[in-house]
Amino acid sequence: MLVNTQGDRFIREDAGRDELAEAIRSQEHGFVYSIADDDFSTLQEDRDFLEGLVLMGQVVKADSLDELARLLDLDPVLLNTAIADYNRSVEAQNDPRFHRKTLINKIDHPPFYATAKTVTVHHTLGGVEINERTQVLNSQKQPIPHLFAAGEVTGGIHGANRLGGNSFPDCIVFGRIAGTEAARN
Numbered sequence: 001m002l003v004n005t006q007g008d009r010f011i012r013e014d015a016g017r018d019e020l021a022e023a024i025r026s027q028e029h030g031f032v033y034s035i036a037d038d039d040f041s042t043l044q045e046d047r048d049f050l051e052g053l054v055l056m057g058q059v060v061k062a063d064s065l066d067e068l069a070r071l072l073d074l075d076p077v078l079l080n081t082a083i084a085d086y087n088r089s090v091e092a093q094n095d096p097r098f099h100r101k102t103l104i105n106k107i108d109h110p111p112f113y114a115t116a117k118t119v120t121v122h123h124t125l126g127g128v129e130i131n132e133r134t135q136v137l138n139s140q141k142q143p144i145p146h147l148f149a150a151g152e153v154t155g156g157i158h159g160a161n162r163l164g165g166n167s168f169p170d171c172i173v174f175g176r177i178a179g180t181e182a183a184r185n
Contacts, residue, residue, distance in 0.1 A: 001013060001034070001035045001036075001082075001083070001086050001107055002024075002032050002033065002034055002035070002117070003032060003033050003035060003074070003078075003079060003082055004027045004028065004032050004033075005027065005028050005029055005031070005032070005033075005073075005074070006028075006074065006075050006078055007069055007072075007074030007075045007076070007077075007078035007079035007082060008075075008078045008079075008081075008082050009082040009085070009086060009097070009098065010023060010027065010032070011023040011098060012095065012098035012099055012100035012101075013100060014100050014101055014102045021119045024117065024118065024119050025119050030118055030119070031116050031117060031118040032116070032117050032118075033072060033074075033114045033115065033116055033117065034114065034115050034117050035068075035083070035107060035112065035113070035114050036107065036112070036113045036114075037105075037106075037107045037108060037109045037110065037111070037112050037113070038109045038110060038111055038112075039105055039109045040105075040113070050113065053115070054113075058115060059113050059114070059115045060072060060113065060114045060115070061111050061112070061113055062110075062111060062112050062113075062114075063110050063111050063112075064110060064112070065079055065080050065083060065112060066080070068112045068114055071114075072114055083107050083108075085097065086106075086107065087106040087107060087108055089103055090103045090104070090105065090106045091106070127149075127152070127153045127154045127155035128149050128153060128154055128155065129141070129154070129155055130148075130149050130150075130154045130155075130174070131143065132177075133148075133177065133181050134148045134149060134150055134154075134174050134177045134178035134181055135147065135148060135181070136148065136149050145185075146182075146185050148178040148181050148182045149178060150170070150171060150174035150175040150177070150178040151170065151171040151174065151175060152167070152171070154170075154174065
């Protein structure tokens with residue numbers, strides 16, 4: 001769940017990356033907090049990794065929501081209300097305020113965790129359009145002879161958004177295709 005620097009929820013967290021980025025940028029100070037509870041994962045590796053982030057100061061851990069609000073300088077009433085509303089949405093499988101579609105886990109098992117989130121560039125959604133052979137396409141969607149592209153310079157494969165985790169596989173897979181195709185030409 002995401003809350004702003006006052007402690008209030010401001011968007012459906014399963015929105016597209018472009019919508020999330022715009023909403024985060026519009027928040028005071030340009031950052032927000034991601035809130036989770038102790039049920040975030042059953043894997044010991046995840047728990048060990050999270051505790052390491054707590055020790056490094058990248059994640060804040062608290063035994064209560066009031067303590068979390070105090071540590072983050074959030075309005076405790078807003079934070080408690082936002083989380084209670086969110087939990088009711090999970091129970092009802094209906095988010096009347098933001099219309100989130102994925103409502104799986106309530107946030108109700110201490111300890112609670114928070115980490116600051118801001119918008120960063122980590123994948124380019126635009127760029128030259130390519131086809132499945134990595135040929136760069138002109139404005140009429142025709143391949144430009146002897147021009148191939150892969151990685152962050154490309155667009156068109158994913159449309160206006162992308163699936164998380166695609167950047168490295170895209171670079172590797174399309175890079176190999178582009179190299180093979182260029183060597184043939």
